[in-house]
Amino acid sequence: xxxxxxxxxxxxxxxxxxxxxxxxxxxxxxxxxxxxxxxxxxxxxxxxxxxxxxxxxxxxxxxxxxxxxxxxxxxxxxxxxxxxxxxxxxxxxxxxxxxxxxxxxxxxxxxxxxxxxxxxxxxxxxxxxxxxxxxxxxxxxxxxxxxxxxxxxxxxxxxxxxxxxxxxxxxxxxxxxxxxxxxxxxxxxx
Numbered sequence: 473x474x475x476x477x478x479x480x481x482x483x484x485x486x487x488x489x490x491x492x493x494x495x496x497x498x499x500x501x502x503x504x505x506x507x508x509x510x511x512x513x514x515x516x517x518x519x520x521x522x523x524x525x526x527x528x529x530x531x532x533x534x535x536x537x538x539x540x541x542x543x544x545x546x547x548x549x550x551x552x553x554x555x556x557x558x559x560x561x562x563x564x565x566x567x568x569x570x571x572x573x574x575x576x577x578x579x580x581x582x583x584x585x586x587x588x589x590x591x592x593x594x595x596x597x598x599x600x601x602x603x604x605x606x607x608x609x610x611x612x613x614x615x616x617x618x619x620x621x622x623x624x625x626x627x628x629x630x631x632x633x634x635x636x637x638x639x640x641x642x643x644x645x646x647x648x649x650x651x652x653x654x655x656x657x658x659x660x661x662x
Contacts, residue, residue: 505585507593569651
């Protein structure tokens with residue numbers, strides 16, 4: 473006997489379709505970038521028709537918010553609260569940078585595309601600021617507590633994804649070595 477169709481099953485199928493769409497968009501954002509990702513590309517990658525995609529996400533903003541939410545859910549940015557418990561400023565900075573740089577390493581492809589596109593694509597810039605702005609402010613506040621102006625400026629450089637990429641990816645340093653190098657640079661800044 474065939475299973476009776478229920479609203480619950482329909483809702484489950486709709487949720488699965490939505491998840492498939494969002495996952496496809498995240499993959500595309502990490503390969504071609506959000507600015508170059510089209511609804512047609514997302515629909516094809518997710519295996520749905522464009523009208524189905526539009527039924528779930530009426531505009532690019534709603535899709536980008538869902539994508540960034542899923543990416544942050546899969547691998548949330550580090551929580552700086554444990555760093556605040558480290559009394560020594562140098563140790564606190566080293567621990568924070570090691571944790572942040574490890575997160576950068578795990579998310580390098582997506583972050584590179586998103587941050588590149590944020591330079592010229594207003595919606596990507598808005599979404600990146602919405603999702604990462606509070607985290608970066610918390611990192612600067614926690615790791616910069618008590619630092620003089622020159623060290624705070626160097627800390628801003630140390631917190632940058634591009635600094636990590638230059639040191640680790642381009643310069644060949646291991647993530648821990650890159651974090652240690654930047655912690656020393658911050659400490660040495662006047």
